[in-house]
Amino acid sequence: MPDFDLGESIPPDTAHAVSVSLPTWRSNVGYEEGEDWVVNRMATGYPRFFIHKSIQILASDIVARFGPKDARALLFPTRKTAARCVEFVKRLAPPAVSAALETVHLVLDRTKPGTEALAPLSPAISAVIFPQDAYPFVKQYWQHTGDGASSRRAEFCHGLLKEGLLRLDDDDGASRGSVPASPVSPAVPSSPKPCRGPRRYQRPASFDMPKAPATPPSPPPQNNSSDRDSGIGPDIQETSRFLEERFGRNLDVSFVEPARSAIKRRIAGALRSDRELSMTPLPEREMESNTRGIANLREDDVYLFSCGMNAIFNAHRALLGARGGHLKSINFGFPYVDTLKILEKFGPGCVFYGHASEADLDDLERRLQGGERFLALFCEFPGNPLLTCPNLVRIRQLADAYDFAVVVDETIGTFANINVLPYADVVASSLTKIFSGDCNVMGGSAVLNPNGRYYRALKDFARAEFEEKDSYWPEDVMFMERNSRDFASRIDRINSNAEAICEALRQSPLIKSIFYPKFNESRANYEACKVPGAGYGGLISVVFHRCEHAMAFYDVLNTAKGPSLGTNFTLTSPYVLLAHYQELDWAEGFGVDRDLIRISVGLEATEHLVSVFKAALDAAGKSSNGQLE
Known part of the structure; x- marks a missing residue:
């Protein structure tokens, strides 16, 4: 049974977990208010909002040197990503x-003995060093774009730095010599109490900087004399030789590229999930029979990124590069917060349609008929958190008639349940969610439609600008491939569990509204893209008639409770409080209730899950003013 303490990682005892326990309604409000009793207990958090401790420690060490x-410093995987951050800050921050x-670029010193085994990983890290006044601007870039370094990369590179195996790399690529080894890292500095509100990139502390230093765990040492003789510490040698150990087998680093290929083919719907990795390249003809229904889809039409938001950011960046930067975009439907921020801050701006309704499409069509032109329309299918599905058939018709691209985020629907690629130029997804399921690794993907109008221009931009192999850390690739092998079978179970929970919720007189694609007014739009025999996904949102019942239900509900979705275990969150705390009235203007509870359904036994939700409903009904009797 779930029993997570406040601030504990979800999953527990997981060094690179991507969720954190906020077990009561009050703790969620306390987090948003920046209250010490909450933020000082956070062991981790969602990675684009919380700066992982391994990243904090390496950043502090780089600043000290x-x-x-x-x-202060924030870390990026490549020189180009760090440069984009600096460019963003210079555009927004005061000149002073x-x-x-400053930027610092560290790469592997291949002149050092024993580093040959590390060369396939191409370990590197770039730091943007800045004064405290610049932090809000740097953090905006980190959060919105997802361009930041992963915690596994930081952990690995910090080990190399302490062993003296990294060197400074000048702007022209010339070495400035190895960085001296240093076995002791500086403590992470303490910070003042965080600011209020959900704009976490404005906070100098809370999730961003804990008050006590922490040391990331190291892998167990190898009892091998060659490790000792190589001059590489046992933790680095372990990681370089074995990126992951799971199911009783070791995976050598040579399997990174086969793992990358397997992920791409899995996303394309052209690979049997449980196939073992092989060094023999898979034949391209296997791509012809894919579940996307596009025979000429190729493996290299699928791109991997460090997280889902980074896939959306790069899709927008590619469209700006391919079509010119003078046209605004359209955000169609109530957005995940950072998608709207990307469209507003990294181009000429956007037009926002918050309902994703037919009336919104009518208005858009009038504007198009009046001569307005747009770069692209970005939407989610279904949307988060109301699970509304826009009319992709009509959107595609408008896009063809008036020359704009269509970018669809399929994270919630998942390609196992829906097929939106025929209607889109680019399909993006957060692999962190249900594709991985284990809640311990980040990832994102973008699929280009080879039959799209802008395909060639997008391919040319991607070839010149995307840094997939440098930016998506090999350890993360390996974890993602392993986690996703049973993706298809997990989806079936989650679909069934979600429908069973919906039925239980629909019977309660406490419930005002249930949002689920099967029951929404936009169901016909979902059905138009639904894979034959598939289901309606694992995300449900619910609104109670009374706030106090919502609070009591959340507090007593016996599931994991924290941010993120698509985990293999049921995960519940008062989503609107966390995502829109300072703009609750604005959200309600688009039908998004401030007390909405979002349920990400997991793989637990169906009967057990239904009993858990019924028990919470019963307890909420007996509560008084949000207090359980």
Whole structure:
């Protein structure tokens, strides 16, 4: 039975977990208010909002070695991603603030004995060093774009830095010599109490900087004399030789590229999930019979990114590069918060349609008929958190008639349940969610429709600008491939569990509204894209007639409770409080109730899950003013 303490990682005892326990309604509000009793207990958090401790420690070490006193740093996987961050800050921050930014680039020193085994990983890290006044701007870039370094990359590179196996790399690529080894890392500095509100990139502390230092766990040492003789510490040698150990087998680093290929083919719907990795390249003809229904779809039409938001950011960046940067985009439907921020801050702006309704499409069509032109329309299918499905058939018709691209985020629907690629130019997804399921690794994908109008221009941009192999860390690739092998079978179970929970919720007089694709007014739009024999997904949102019943239900519900979705276990969240705390009235203007509870359904036994939800409903009905009797 779930029993997670406040601030504990979800899953528990997981070094790279992507969720954190906020077990009561009050703790969610306390987090948003920046209250010490909540934020000081956070062991982790969602990675684009919470700066993982392994990243914090390496950043502090880099500042201590290379930066001025009292400076801070955030880490990026490549020189180009760090440069984009600096460019963003210089565009928004006062000149005196942006002028103080510095970058440091560290790469493997291949002149050192024993580093040959590490070369296939191409370990590197770039740091943007900045004064405290620049933090809100740097954090905006980190959060919105997903361009930041992963915690596994930071952990690995910090080990190399301490062993003296990284060197400074100048802007021209020349070495400035190895960085001296240092076995002791500086403590992570303490910070003042965080600011209020959901704009976490404005916070100087809370999730971003804990008050006590922490040391990321190291893998167990190898009892091998060659490890000791190589000059590489046992933790680094372990990671370089074995990126993951699971199901009783070791995976050598040579399997990184086969793993990358397997993920792409799985996303394309052209690979049997449980196939073992092989060094023999898979024949391209296997791609012809894919569940996307596009025979000319190729493996290299699928791109992997460090997280789902990074896939959306790069899709937008590619469209700006391919079509020119003068046209606004359209955000169609109530958005996941950072999608709207990307469209607003990284181009000429956007037009926002928050309902994703036919009336919204009517208005858009009038504007198009009046001569307005747009870069692209971005939408989710279904949307988060109301599970509304836009009319992709009509959107595609408008796009063809008026020359704009269509980008669909299929994270919630998942390609096992829906097929939206025929209606889109780009399909993006967060692999962190149900594709992985284990809640311990980040990832994202973008699929280009080879029959799309902008396909060639997008391919040319991707070939020149995307840094997939440098930016998506090999360890994360390996974990993602392993986690996703049973993706198809997990979806079936989650679909069934979600429908059973919906039926239980629909019988309660406490419930005002249930949002689920099967029961929404936009069901016909979902059915138009539904894979034959598939289901309606694992995400449900529910609104109670009375806030106090919602609070009591959440507090007593015996599931894991925290941010994220698509986990193999049921995960519940008062989503609107976390995503829109300072703009609750604005959200309600689009039908998104401030007390909405979002349920991400897991793989537990169906009968057990139904009993858990019925028990919570019974307890909520007996509560008084949100207090359980």
